[in-house]
Amino acid sequence: xxxxxxxxxxxxxxxxxxxxxxxLGPRHFWQYFPPIIQKNYGKWKxxxxxxxxxxxxxxxxxxxxxxxxxxxxxxxxVEHVREICDIADKHCDGYVRFTTRNNIEFMVDSQxxxxxxxxxLNSRKHVSGSYKFPIGGTGAGLTNIVHTQGYxxxxxxxxxxxxxxxxxxxxxxxxxxxxxxPAQVRISMACCLNMCGAVHCSDIALLGYHRKPPIVDxxxxxxxxxxxxxxxxxxxxxxxxxxxxxxxxxVKIKEERCMFCGNCxxxxxxxxxxxKVGDCVTIMAxxxxxxxxxxxxxxxVVVPGLPNNFPRYPEVCQSVKQILEAYAADANKYERIxxxxxxxxxERFFEKTGLPFTEHLIxxxxxxxxxxxxxxxxxxxxxxxxxxxxxxxxx
Amino acid sequence: xxxxxREEQKELKYKELRIYSDEELNNYTEEELKGFKIKHExxxxxxxxxGPWPSFVADAKxxxxxxxxxxxxxxxxxxDVVEDLLGQLEISFKEGxxxxxxxxxVGVFGYGGGVIGRYSxxxxxFPSIAHFHTMRVNQPASKFYSSDYLRSICDxxxxxxxxxxxxxxxxxxxxxxxxxxxxxxxxxxxxGHVLQQDLGGSGSNLRTPSCCIGRARCEWACxxxxxxxxxxxxxxxxxLHRPAFPYKFKxxxxxxxxxCVASIARADMSFIxxxxxxxxxxxxxxxxxxxxEIKPNAGAHAGKDWGAFDxxxxxxxxxxxxxxxxxxxxxxxxxxxxxxxxxxxxxxPQALRPGKDTGVSILLGAKAPILEGAQMSLLTIPFMKVEPxxxxxxxxxxxxxxxxxxxxxxxxxxxxxxxQRQGIQKLLEVxxxxxxxxxxxxxxxxxxxxxxxxxxxxxFKRSIEDYRSRHAR
Ligand code: HEM
Ligand code: HEM
Ligand code: HEM
Ligand code: SF4
Ligand code: SF4
Ligand code: SF4
Ligand code: SF4
Numbered sequence: 001x002x003x004x005x006x007x008x009x010x011x012x013x014x015x016x017x018x019x020x021x022x023x024l025g026p027r028h029f030w031q032y033f034p035p036i037i038q039k040n041y042g043k044w045k046x047x048x049x050x051x052x053x054x055x056x057x058x059x060x061x062x063x064x065x066x067x068x069x070x071x072x073x074x075x076x077x078v079e080h081v082r083e084i085c086d087i088a089d090k091h092c093d094g095y096v097r098f099t100t101r102n103n104i105e106f107m108v109d110s111q112x113x114x115x116x117x118x119x120x121l122n123s124r125k126h127v128s129g130s131y132k133f134p135i136g137g138t139g140a141g142l143t144n145i146v147h148t149q150g151y152x153x154x155x156x157x158x159x160x161x162x163x164x165x166x167x168x169x170x171x172x173x174x175x176x177x178x179x180x181x182p183a184q185v186r187i188s189m190a191c192c193l194n195m196c197g198a199v200h201c202s203d204i205a206l207l208g209y210h211r212k213p214p215i216v217d218x219x220x221x222x223x224x225x226x227x228x229x230x231x232x233x234x235x236x237x238x239x240x241x242x243x244x245x246x247x248x249x250x251v252k253i254k255e256e257r258c259m260f261c262g263n264c265x266x267x268x269x270x271x272x273x274x275x276k277v278g279d280c281v282t283i284m285a286x287x288x289x290x291x292x293x294x295x296x297x298x299x300x301v302v303v304p305g306l307p308n309n310f311p312r313y314p315e316v317c318q319s320v321k322q323i324l325e326a327y328a329a330d331a332n333k334y335e336r337i338x339x340x341x342x343x344x345x346x347e348r349f350f351e352k353t354g355l356p357f358t359e360h361l362i363x364x365x366x367x368x369x370x371x372x373x374x375x376x377x378x379x380x381x382x383x384x385x386x387x388x389x390x391x392x393x394x395x
Numbered sequence: 396x397x398x399x400x401r402e403e404q405k406e407l408k409y410k411e412l413r414i415y416s417d418e419e420l421n422n423y424t425e426e427e428l429k430g431f432k433i434k435h436e437x438x439x440x441x442x443x444x445x446g447p448w449p450s451f452v453a454d455a456k457x458x459x460x461x462x463x464x465x466x467x468x469x470x471x472x473x474x475d476v477v478e479d480l481l482g483q484l485e486i487s488f489k490e491g492x493x494x495x496x497x498x499x500x501v502g503v504f505g506y507g508g509g510v511i512g513r514y515s516x517x518x519x520x521f522p523s524i525a526h527f528h529t530m531r532v533n534q535p536a537s538k539f540y541s542s543d544y545l546r547s548i549c550d551x552x553x554x555x556x557x558x559x560x561x562x563x564x565x566x567x568x569x570x571x572x573x574x575x576x577x578x579x580x581x582x583x584x585x586x587g588h589v590l591q592q593d594l595g596g597s598g599s600n601l602r603t604p605s606c607c608i609g610r611a612r613c614e615w616a617c618x619x620x621x622x623x624x625x626x627x628x629x630x631x632x633x634x635l636h637r638p639a640f641p642y643k644f645k646x647x648x649x650x651x652x653x654x655c656v657a658s659i660a661r662a663d664m665s666f667i668x669x670x671x672x673x674x675x676x677x678x679x680x681x682x683x684x685x686x687x688e689i690k691p692n693a694g695a696h697a698g699k700d701w702g703a704f705d706x707x708x709x710x711x712x713x714x715x716x717x718x719x720x721x722x723x724x725x726x727x728x729x730x731x732x733x734x735x736x737x738x739x740x741x742x743x744p745q746a747l748r749p750g751k752d753t754g755v756s757i758l759l760g761a762k763a764p765i766l767e768g769a770q771m772s773l774l775t776i777p778f779m780k781v782e783p784x785x786x787x788x789x790x791x792x793x794x795x796x797x798x799x800x801x802x803x804x805x806x807x808x809x810x811x812x813x814x815q816r817q818g819i820q821k822l823l824e825v826x827x828x829x830x831x832x833x834x835x836x837x838x839x840x841x842x843x844x845x846x847x848x849x850x851x852x853x854x855f856k857r858s859i860e861d862y863r864s865r866h867a868r
Pocket of ligand 6: 654656
């Protein structure tokens with residue numbers, strides 16, 4: 001049966017329940033495996049990274065599958081996907097796979113085919129010059145940045161996602177195509193605190209953040225929102241009921257209690273937060289999800305708020321580079337950014353990266369005390385001498 | 396081993412399914428694209444065409460040109476949809492604020508999720524994106540595809556939607572970005588009837604589960620991530636489509652503790668492959684590593700000269716449990732002390748492999764920061780054998796946890812927050828399991844124990860008269 005071309009296709013609006021098929025679930029994965037994957041399923045012996053972006057997996061049978069990993073934009077048009085299909089048809093018997101981090105993987109079963117594929121991929125560029133399928137993203141390098149919707153589709157962003165990812169990856173392109181780090185580096189981006197990408201356990205997380213309390217749209221609030229739900233939505237109890245001068249029910253916001261989470265706006269469209277200069281970018285660092293050597297850990301806030309300087313975000317790019325360059329120069333082999341920071345001490349992290357330590361980086365939310373240093377063990381840096389000087393402890 | 400899908404799978408042949416002809420698909424030249432300007436001025440967006448990383452703006456422009464050259468009756472929504480999206484994006488950059496309105500309840504009959512409603516707040520300026528709803532299409536486990544399938548999806552989506560999508564959304568679905576309300580049901584019918592393909596989850600229900608590449612191409616997968624993901628997604632279709640939960644719920648399946656799909660950070664229920672016997676050691680290959688014949692870590696560090704491989708420094712001293720040593724040129728592992736962190740295996744994949752007696756650890760409760768701060772999953776079940784159809788997991792873990800959460804969870808309370816509110820103690824009761832020290836990093840440092848009445852000899856009921864008979868007021 002072909003895809004239909006009538007305006008409403010197979011759907012009959014007069015009988016909406018007729019022929020309704022539900023709960024089919026996803027299609028079965030097995031049919032999409034290339035024959036060599038089917039044959040060796042569960043029987044892989046080891047793998048090797050031949051060069052950045054190129055993996056070979058060797059099966060117990062001796063079969064080898066060569067994978068070429070390319071960066072992809074997660075925003076893709078059907079034109080791009082069709083080009084991916086053309087490549088898959090030409091080199092890979094029509095099979096292709098996407099990774100969790102929005103990379104595209106083409107697989108072939110011989111070295112010769114791999115070389116031809118590589119050449120083809122490297123030759124494909126957009127008319128304006130950027131690669132369509134840059135090869136890389138493996139080993140102790142930088143892989144693709146996972147991200148969320150931003151201005152392309154969402155109503156709550158404090159920054160844009162696709163543009164920031166493009167800007168940062170242009171700056172870090174050599175790291176994507178190299179494997180010069182002490183360990184793998186995972187950057188993630190989310191355009192508001194909802195963190196649809198769950199970026200809170202990444203080596204580096206880029207996070208859009210509002211900095212002005214909501215504006216209350218008194219005219220409509222009571223009509224479009226459930227006031228008790230809006231009040232209950234606030235984690236810091238900053239919202240309380242009120243009446244406007246002309247007697248309309250509404251809410252008021254205790255501004256000093258607001259931590260700009262936007263949860264009230266999620267519940268109610270009449271309390272928007274977005275603001276051109278208020279909205280900013282927060283950078284977090286040192287998280288990971290792998291259990292290798294040390295347990296998974298959260299990313300920590302290392303830059304409180306950088307301006308949304310569209311479309312290239314130079315301040316964000318600069319801070320990320322400062323972290324990565326200090327890390328690449330100083331960390332031990334196999335050490336992730338968080339492990340490195342813990343070994344040298346966070347005071348040294350700020351010294352080596354040159355990122356300023358401001359009071360915003362000290363926790364003052366719940367359980368903040370857990371992050372305070374309750375020990376006489378510390379290292380001297382300029383920041384500590386500044387404190388000694390300020391109290392007259394030294395000249 | 397071949398797999399039996401739960402239902403017979405229709406074979407999809409693009410040549411039988413297709414909408415567009417080859418001429419329609421190749422309706423513009425590189426030259427035309429070079430000179431192409433969309434109808435809005437977008438200098439800020441166009442800045443993003445420069446630089447080596449793939450440009451989403453350049454990609455969007457070719458779809459815009461392609462749509463310009465299709466005949467009117469070959470698209471069911473406005474042809475200008477891509478141009479208007481770029482136009483609105485340009486304004487968002489200039490104003491530093493999004494122009495999408497808050498929500499909008501749209502969907503397909505009978506489903507509580509799978510569609511996210513979206514409307515532009517500049518519909519007069521950008522009429523083609525006045526409605527711009529997304530649909531989530533449930534991806535096949537671990538995201539392998541055939542070009543027949545992808546091309547069919549592309550034709551469907553260009554014909555009835557914007558032609559723009561996400562490969563893939565953060566949870567794993569293919570995301571169709573932007574169509575009008577009228578086309579939601581027709582797309583759903585085409586997906587179901589022609590492509591035998593369902594929508595994914597959104598809202599307060601089971602979200603689309605996802606898994607790592609696992610046995611398809613990774614030697615470390617300790618269980619069949621794809622099969623388990625597929626089976627549970629199908630088994631729990633009702634929970635996925637019809638919201639009955641306090642809030643969202645996510646399953647993710649990682650084949651080993653490397654956690655490539657980040658289950659420990661992103662899933663209310665994280666399944667992480669592990670083993671309970673010994674790491675398999677090939678001593679000859681260990682020698683090959685120490686002798687410099689094989690590159691450590693599969694060559695992951697090739698971009699920099701780190702010097703000769705030193706097994707003492709790079710493996711034995713970095714082992715978090717210090718359970719390895721070299722003895723007479725042999726690598727000895729005290730497996731009882733190993734915590735299966737994967738480091739040594741990652742460094743020497745040709746010499747070391749996970750054990751053979753494998754299963755999963757189940758961890759509960761991860762979530763992003765909203766509201767009470769981020770949480771990672773809590774180690775709850777140390778080891779469990781998992782074989783299709785996974786009845787032990789369904790009956791003894793998933794369903795008791797859901798029953799508890801649906802009973803006790805407040806509106807918009809994730810499982811991790813409920814565990815925090817009611818305590819691991821309650822979770823032990825729910826799962827009918829004993830406590831183990833592995834559930835905590837360390838025992839509590841306050842003695843504020845909520846002793847239960849039945850724990851204390853004699854119970855809580857006492858008489859003040861009795862007390863006073865011994866103590867004057
Ligand atoms: C309280 C927390 C959250 C809220 C209120 C929230 C809200 C939203 C909203 C409004 C959208 C629509 C964006 C659009 O217009 O397309 C969205 C999309 C999405 N969210 Fe969330 N989100 C939350 C947390 C998360 C988390 C933690 C994850 C994943 C780990 C996630 C995964 C997704 C996915 C996959 C999408 C589809 C678009 C995309 O891939 O970016 N969400 N979410
Ligand atoms: C030391 C820790 C890790 C090792 C040794 C490791 C190893 C690997 C290997 C060998 C692959 C390739 C699988 C294949 O192609 O068959 C892979 C893929 C992947 N890993 Fe990991 N991994 C580690 C940590 C992580 C972490 C922390 C994350 C996420 C934050 C992650 C996310 C991924 C993803 C998303 C893929 C799919 C490919 C891609 O998107 O680039 N891995 N990993
Ligand atoms: C809510 C919890 C607690 C309450 C209500 C409490 C109450 C008391 C009271 C009433 C005394 C005085 C007893 C007397 O008359 O001599 C006392 C003494 C003491 N408490 Fe606590 N206490 C609490 C927690 C703790 C904790 C957590 C610690 C230790 C970390 C602690 C350590 C001590 C010590 C060492 C003394 C004896 C001091 C001395 O030698 O005079 N208490 N506590
Ligand atoms: S992270 Fe926030 S702004 Fe971005 S897509 Fe998710 S809900 Fe929207
Ligand atoms: S943004 Fe968050 S903290 Fe501020 S008023 Fe709204 S809910 Fe409360
Ligand atoms: S999680 Fe483990 S088994 Fe799964 S792909 Fe990653 S390394 Fe392989
Ligand atoms: S897996 Fe980790 S803990 Fe176990 S022996 Fe290897 S390095 Fe040590």
